[in-house]
Amino acid sequence: MLDIETLTAIVGAITGIAGSIMGYISLQRLSKIKSLDLRLELKKAETQLILTVNDLPELLTKAKRSREAISSATGQLRSGGLKKWIQEWETDYISAKQMILILPNRDSDYISNSQRDLETKLILIHQQSVKANALKEKYEIELKRDEKQRDRIYAERNSRNQKN
Numbered sequence: 001m002l003d004i005e006t007l008t009a010i011v012g013a014i015t016g017i018a019g020s021i022m023g024y025i026s027l028q029r030l031s032k033i034k035s036l037d038l039r040l041e042l043k044k045a046e047t048q049l050i051l052t053v054n055d056l057p058e059l060l061t062k063a064k065r066s067r068e069a070i071s072s073a074t075g076q077l078r079s080g081g082l083k084k085w086i087q088e089w090e091t092d093y094i095s096a097k098q099m100i101l102i103l104p105n106r107d108s109d110y111i112s113n114s115q116r117d118l119e120t121k122l123i124l125i126h127q128q129s130v131k132a133n134a135l136k137e138k139y140e141i142e143l144k145r146d147e148k149q150r151d152r153i154y155a156e157r158n159s160r161n162q163k164n
Contacts, residue, residue: 046104050103
């Protein structure tokens with residue numbers, strides 16, 4: 001017959017082994033959940049990047065037309081300031097087109113990627129997003145600036161017409 005100490009040791013050993021197995025299973029489950037979270041975050045960031053980058057050429061073209069119209073209305077169509085602005089615009093437009101070329105594939109599911117790969121891809125997507133959002137913000141500000149200038153031009157014309 002087993003004495004109480006031996007029985008306690010056996011129960012303790014079985015409990016320890018069971019605890020280790022449960023810990024390992026929990027760790028595996030947690031790893032899968034973390035990978036799923038990373039994949040979801042990556043797909044969300046990719047989708048936002050794709051939407052932003054695909055809209056850039058149209059936004060930049062609209063900003064260029066707006067700036068040229070304002071410059072024409074103010075008699076600065078041939079000015080050095082506009083030429084410099086257009087040179088900068090051309091560089092930004094080329095950058096926007098290049099961003100489109102390196103967009104990630106929408107069909108990727110990243111199931112076979114490791115957590116490290118997912119983290120690396122997520123960092124790259126965030127870096128691209130920062131560049132794309134900066135370009136978007138820059139030309140949205142330019143359009144707002146042109147809109148204010150347009151309002152001033154209309155106000156000046158209206159005040160001249162009222163005086164006449």
